[in-house]
Amino acid sequence: xxxxxxTLIFTFLLSVLFxxxxxxxxxxxxxxxxxxxxxxxxxxxxxxxxxxxxxxxDACKDWRELIRTxxxxxxxxxxxxxxxxxxxxxxxxxEPPKEGFxxxxxxxxxxxxLVGAFFLFRSLKEWTKPKAAxxxxxxxxxxxxxxxxxxxxxxxEELKKQK
Amino acid sequence: MFAEFxxxxxxVSFLVAIYSVVxxxxxxxxxxxxxxxxxxxxxxxxxxLISLSAAALIYLLVTNHFEVAFVYxxxxxxxxxxxxxxxxxxGQAGSLVFWSWLLAGFASAVxxxxxxxxxxxxxxxxxxxxxxxxxxxGMVVVFENPFTRFWLVAGNVEPHMFAPxxxxxxxxxxxxGLNPLLRHPGMVIHPPMLYLGFVSYVIPYAFAMAALITGRxxxxxxxxxxxxxxxxxxxxxxxxxxxxxWAYDVLGWGGYWGWDPVEIxxxxxxxxxxxxxxxxxxxxxxxxxxxxxxxxxxxxxxLVIFGTFLTxxxxxxxxxxxxxxxxxxxxxxxxxLSLVTSIALVIWRWPMLxxxxxxxxxxxxxxxxxxxxxLFMSVLVICFWGVIFPLVSELFTGQKVTVGPPxxxxxxxxxxxxxxxxxxxxxxxxxxxxxxxTLGRAIWKSAVAALVITAILFATYTQNIIALIGFFLIxxxxxxxxxxxxxxxxxxxxxxxxxxxxxxxxxxxRNRRRxxxxxxxxxxxxxxxxxxxxESFQTSTQGSxxxxxxxxxxxYTVKYRELASWDDKGKGVNFTRATVDVYKNGIYLGVLNPRxxxxxxxxxxxxxxxxxxxxxxxxxxxxxxxxPVSSMGATFKIFVNPLVNWLWIGSLLFxxxxxxxxxxxxxxxxxxxxxxxxxxxxxxxx
Numbered sequence: 001x002x003x004x005x006x007t008l009i010f011t012f013l014l015s016v017l018f019x020x021x022x023x024x025x026x027x028x029x030x031x032x033x034x035x036x037x038x039x040x041x042x043x044x045x046x047x048x049x050x051x052x053x054x055x056x057x058d059a060c061k062d063w064r065e066l067i068r069t070x071x072x073x074x075x076x077x078x079x080x081x082x083x084x085x086x087x088x089x090x091x092x093x094x095e096p097p098k099e100g101f102x103x104x105x106x107x108x109x110x111x112x113x114l115v116g117a118f119f120l121f122r123s124l125k126e127w128t129k130p131k132a133a134x135x136x137x138x139x140x141x142x143x144x145x146x147x148x149x150x151x152x153x154x155x156x157e158e159l160k161k162q163k
Numbered sequence: 164m165f166a167e168f169x170x171x172x173x174x175v176s177f178l179v180a181i182y183s184v185v186x187x188x189x190x191x192x193x194x195x196x197x198x199x200x201x202x203x204x205x206x207x208x209x210x211x212l213i214s215l216s217a218a219a220l221i222y223l224l225v226t227n228h229f230e231v232a233f234v235y236x237x238x239x240x241x242x243x244x245x246x247x248x249x250x251x252x253x254g255q256a257g258s259l260v261f262w263s264w265l266l267a268g269f270a271s272a273v274x275x276x277x278x279x280x281x282x283x284x285x286x287x288x289x290x291x292x293x294x295x296x297x298x299x300x301g302m303v304v305v306f307e308n309p310f311t312r313f314w315l316v317a318g319n320v321e322p323h324m325f326a327p328x329x330x331x332x333x334x335x336x337x338x339x340g341l342n343p344l345l346r347h348p349g350m351v352i353h354p355p356m357l358y359l360g361f362v363s364y365v366i367p368y369a370f371a372m373a374a375l376i377t378g379r380x381x382x383x384x385x386x387x388x389x390x391x392x393x394x395x396x397x398x399x400x401x402x403x404x405x406x407x408x409w410a411y412d413v414l415g416w417g418g419y420w421g422w423d424p425v426e427i428x429x430x431x432x433x434x435x436x437x438x439x440x441x442x443x444x445x446x447x448x449x450x451x452x453x454x455x456x457x458x459x460x461x462x463x464x465x466l467v468i469f470g471t472f473l474t475x476x477x478x479x480x481x482x483x484x485x486x487x488x489x490x491x492x493x494x495x496x497x498x499x500l501s502l503v504t505s506i507a508l509v510i511w512r513w514p515m516l517x518x519x520x521x522x523x524x525x526x527x528x529x530x531x532x533x534x535x536x537x538l539f540m541s542v543l544v545i546c547f548w549g550v551i552f553p554l555v556s557e558l559f560t561g562q563k564v565t566v567g568p569p570x571x572x573x574x575x576x577x578x579x580x581x582x583x584x585x586x587x588x589x590x591x592x593x594x595x596x597x598x599x600x601t602l603g604r605a606i607w608k609s610a611v612a613a614l615v616i617t618a619i620l621f622a623t624y625t626q627n628i629i630a631l632i633g634f635f636l637i638x639x640x641x642x643x644x645x646x647x648x649x650x651x652x653x654x655x656x657x658x659x660x661x662x663x664x665x666x667x668x669x670x671x672x673r674n675r676r677r678x679x680x681x682x683x684x685x686x687x688x689x690x691x692x693x694x695x696x697x698e699s700f701q702t703s704t705q706g707s708x709x710x711x712x713x714x715x716x717x718x719y720t721v722k723y724r725e726l727a728s729w730d731d732k733g734k735g736v737n738f739t740r741a742t743v744d745v746y747k748n749g750i751y752l753g754v755l756n757p758r759x760x761x762x763x764x765x766x767x768x769x770x771x772x773x774x775x776x777x778x779x780x781x782x783x784x785x786x787x788x789x790x791p792v793s794s795m796g797a798t799f800k801i802f803v804n805p806l807v808n809w810l811w812i813g814s815l816l817f818x819x820x821x822x823x824x825x826x827x828x829x830x831x832x833x834x835x836x837x838x839x840x841x842x843x844x845x846x847x848x849x
Contacts, residue, residue: 031706032704032705032706032707032798032800033703033704033705033706036703036705036800043565043567045563048423048565049421049422049423049424049425049567050416050421051416051567054415054416054417054800056415056768056770056787061788089562089563090562090564090565091553091562091563091564091565092565093564093565094565094567094568094569094570095564095565095566095567095569095570096552096556096564096565096566100560101556101559101560102556102564104552104555105548105549105552105556105564105566105570108548109541109544109545109548109574112544113537113540113541113544116537116540116541116544117537120533120534120537124525124530124533125525127451127518128524128525128530
């Protein structure tokens with residue numbers, strides 16, 4: 001019984017809260033900054049590579065007004081983005097949605113990079129092998145050679161060459 | 164008359180290019196010095212020939228010959244003469260002629276040099292340059308002819324080179340005019356810079372191919388083309404920076420880089436070119452990575468061709484555009500053919516390209532350079548895949564998608580951070596061998612100092628973790644690099660008994676490539692400060708203001724004072740200019756004048772920001788819209804771009820660094836460094 005009471009109070013509070021939000025939305029029209037925050041995540045199909053918030057064309061102005069109206073109607077950012085995607089296709093989004101075929105854009109580059117890194121490190125290991133063997137043979141002396149190879153010594157060597 | 168003359172010369176150039184290839188191949192394979200010489204002379208003939216054709220085109224552009232389609236498209240009567248000249252590269256057809264002209268010039272410069280012991284390279288260098296020229300000139304002669312004229316055929320205006328039957332020449336009263344966005348001084352210089360960079364890369368590629376074909380696969384080709392690569396890199400970098408500045412000044416979106424496919428097209432050869440600059444040093448110093456350097460120069464060449472077409476033709480904007488464009492298949496065919504041929508040559512010579520020494524340590528400088536190459540290639544993979552993915556998606560799903568800045572920023576940011584870390588570590592590692600201990604000992608002081616700087620920034624400037632990581636890396640690289648200058652100078656001071664400043668200047672003067680490189684690293688870090696500032700702290704606001712009203716943003720107050728609008732008939736432009744008063748924390752700073760220029764001929768707007776620039780931030784005000792009666796109000800978009808000025812300061816220093824590194828030596832007879840290394844049996848830290 002207590003649980004039911006809690007749920008009722010919680011639901012009541014939530015509804016009051018949301019009515020408040022809705023009222024606030026209908027009272028104050030969305031600011032340009034609120035419109036631009038959504039528009040920044042959209043691209044119109046015509047103005048390639050220009051985000052909607054900074055695109056100066058009339059078509060894009062109309063889209064921004066549509067966003068303003070939708071915000072005023074209480075639509076969330078996600079709903080507005082969804083609306084534009086349904087109307088004009090995935091290309092209105094700043095990047096492809098993470099679904100189906102579009103996963104390729106996100107997965108292929110890391111896969112190629114990992115393969116590249118694998119080959120690089122394998123080659124490096126292969127190339128450095130003889131040295132490893134030599135250092136075992138050479139013992140402590142060859143291990144410490146880079147320590148001795150101080151900056152100054154190397155530099156002087158270089159200066160000699162310049163003369 | 165000039166149109167026929169210009170076109171005729173282009174056709175002749177095209178034929179001469181074909182002849183020079185045939186003569187060079189015949190001369191090389193039959194060991195006929197006379198034929199090679201004939202090929203060389205025909206190569207030398209190309210530059211004056213294409214210059215004549217270009218002169219004809221410029222004449223037509225400057226003298227308002229609107230019967231020529233290209234002139235009609237890119238100029239108008241109201242344009243000043245200098246813009247009419249630069250309109251030469253303002254459209255696809257003209258820019259292809261410009262490309263060919265530059266290549267002919269560079270190829271001539273190369274063929275004029277004394278060849279002596281490198282004479283066996285000559286015919287093959289001619290072949291590569293001429294084949295590239297054949298491709299570009301072929302494109303101009305067959306598909307993209309800038310001399311095509313308008314003809315009135317049965318009441319319709321049609322573009323043809325020569326008069327169709329019963330046709331009369333049609334001359335428009337005025338031209339379309341150059342896209343106003345391209346009239347900005349930055350955009351006047353930006354394309355030639357990019358093209359200079361693009362075309363310069365053909366030369367190292369030509370020598371690389373010559374090395375493969377002749378079997379002289381030592382590092383001679385690299386030494387011969389080292390300066391070409393550096394100058395190519397200089398021009399490409401300069402072109403990219405100018406493009407960024409242009410975008411910041413006239414595109415009116417508050418930024419300098421939008422990850423647009425066209426920008427990426429120029430950035431990709433820069434990435435492989437930068438990787439190449441680093442990896443050739445490994446071949447020169449250690450005789451390693453010969454295969455890889457070949458692959459890098461081939462990739463750079465392919466990306467240069469790819470970039471040229473991505474930029475101007477629009478053939479890669481959609482599958483449809485590609486399929487419908489006559490140059491699409493031609494261009495793809497050429498890129499594929501050159502890639503396949505080049506890679507086949509590398510495979511053929513694979514055994515000859517084996518390394519001369521062994522890689523000794525995973526922390527040696529060559530190993531770190533390889534890691535640097537991996538990172539550059541990774542950025543390239545992301546860029547390339549991002550650019551072509553919309554096409555791939557359209558091809559397989561029928562849906563075009565946008566791959567915008569969020570994708571590139573997220574994907575490349577960790578790679579750039581890793582590159583910065585390498586920039587901090589690599590200068591401290593030695594060729595041949597380094598250990599954690601030697602590196603740790605060299606870097607710890609700088610690392611501690613960088614941490615202290617980061618802590619101060621945390622306390623006084625920002626708590627943004629990503630920005631702090633960025634600032635730590637920037638501080639680390641700056642400190643390590645400055646320390647390299649100081650340590651070098653001190654070592655020299657001791658060794659040569661010179662005073663500190665003489666030691667420093669002689670040190671830098673005698674190791675220009677190395678210290679030029681370090682100057683470039685420092686400049687990169689200054690640029691990184693600007694980029695980090697923009698990416699992490701940029702704020703913006705927008706609002707419609709009545710006269711006397713103000714917008715507030717990041718401590719600034721921007722108050723709308725008035726708006727004026729007037730026509731400049733001479734320039735063919737309507738200017739609408741707002742005046743706003745700027746205050747910072749209540750203190751009056753002055754006025755800004757954001758404006759919108761409307762060009763009558765092309766019916767396009769240009770949004771010019773009012774910008775107040777300081778080392779701390781830029782206040783960047785855009786006039787977005789205004790009411791017919793100005794007192795009713797105007798809409799402004801305002802950006803505060805923190806630290807962005809460091810990007811431009813860094814860019815200038817960057818150019819200084821490259822010019823310093825690329826400037827010809829007093830003594831051109833360079834002794835191969837590897838021979839010196841072998842003789843001295845030391846692993847010098849260059």
